[in-house]
Amino acid sequence: MIFATVGTADLPFDRLVGELDRIAPELDHEITAQIGVATVEPERVEWFRFTDEETIERLYAEADVVVGHAGAGTVLTALINGTPTVVVPRRKELDEHKTEHQFDLADAIEDRPGVFVVRDIAALQAAIEAADRVELGSLERDRSLETFLADYVGARA
C-alpha cells in the first residue's frame, strides 16, 4: 500500500496530488492519499483531506512506501516507522509553501537509507518504484536529545 500525504499546511500541493493520480494506474499498489487543501480531486486513488489520528497512524504503519511533502512531521513519522519514503519538497514560487526550506530538509536527508527525493515531479513514478524495492529495518535512534532534555529539566526544575 502506498500512503501519500501533503500534511496539514494551509497551502495546496496540487503538483504532487495531480501527478500521483496520473501515474496511479502504473503503480502496482493500492494507494491512499491525504490531500489536505488540494484543489484537484484525484480520480484514480482513494483519498481524503484530513482524518483522525488513529487512521493516520494506521496508514503510516501499513504503508510499504510513504510519499510525502518534505515536512518534518511527515518525514519523521515515516522514517521512524521504518518505511521507505519519497520526499517531495514544496516550492515557494509555486505557492506551495511560504518558504523554500523544505528543500533544505530534502538536501540534508537525501543520503539516508530509504529516502528518495523528488525535485522534478516527472521523477515521481521512478522514485516510488525505487522506494518500493527497498527493505528498511526499524530505525535506530540514539535518543541523545531526549536524554539531554530529561537530564536538563530534571536538574533544574
Place this chain on the structure above:
Amino acid sequence: MKIAIACNEGGHLTEAQLLSEAFDGHETVYLTYDTLRGRQLDERKHLFRKIGFNPLVMLVVTLQLLPVLLRERPDAVVTTGGEIAIPTLVLAKLLGIETVYVESWCRIRTRSGSGRLLYHVADLFLVQWPQLTDVYGEKARYEGALI
C-alpha cells in the same frame, strides 16, 4: 514535576509528542491549537485559536495563556515552536518559569520566525542540526536530534 509543552499544530505537534519521551515519569500538559488533532490528543491539554500572523489573535491567546500558566504552574515550559511559542515563553519567562526552546528538525540552515525571537528569551535554546548553531549564535546548542 510538571512540564508544559507548547507547540503549533502539524509537524510541531509531532515533534513535541516524540520529544515528550524525555518527560516520562513527569506530569505533562500540552498547550497547542484547537485542531482536529489537538482535540483528539490523549493528554492533558489546553487548546487555543491559531494565531498565524494575526496580532489581534496573538493578543487574545496571550490573555488566555496567562491564567492557564498561573493555574498550571509548570516547572518548565518546553516548546517545539510555531508562533504559539512566542506568547507562551514570554509569559513563562515573566512568571519565572524555566523555558526551553527546541528548534524544528526541518530547520537546518535557516532560522524559524519564533526561533529568531525566542533565542533571546529562552533559558535553553536547542537546535537539531549542528550547522544551525553558527547561524543563531553562541547560546544555541546542538545536543542531538529526533532522528
